[in-house]
Amino acid sequence: MGKRKLFTGVVVSDKMMKTVIVKIMHLSKHPKYGRIMKRYNKFKAHDESNNAKVGDTVKIEETRPISKDKRFRVLEIVKKAKMLHVESKDEVK
Numbered sequence: 701m702g703k704r705k706l707f708t709g710v711v712v713s714d715k716m717m718k719t720v721i722v723k724i725m726h727l728s729k730h731p732k733y734g735r736i737m738k739r740y741n742k743f744k745a746h747d748e749s750n751n752a753k754v755g756d757t758v759k760i761e762e763t764r765p766i767s768k769d770k771r772f773r774v775l776e777i778v779k780k781a782k783m784l785h786v787e788s789k790d791e792v793k
Contacts, residue, residue, distance in 0.1 A: 745772040755781025
């Protein structure tokens with residue numbers, strides 16, 4: 701039996717219920733020119749407790765298909781995002 705894939709990435713969207721979109725980055729070499737390039741992939745991951753928010757760094761693991769596009773689940777939140785203060789219209793005055 702093979703091992704399940706593990707990735708670490710940043711949550712870019714948490715608008716769905718129990719689902720987050722995680723962006724991972726990997727380095728690859730250009731086949732002809734040899735330059736090291738950054739490549740990105742986005743995966744939908746199942747977050748049962750809805751704890752992960754935008755900007756959090758999370759560890760995801762490959763699992764059985766949960767829905768049409770979800771093939772990963774959130775294992776843990778490695779680093780929480782810094783909270784940003786959002787000004788309301790009343791505070792601006």
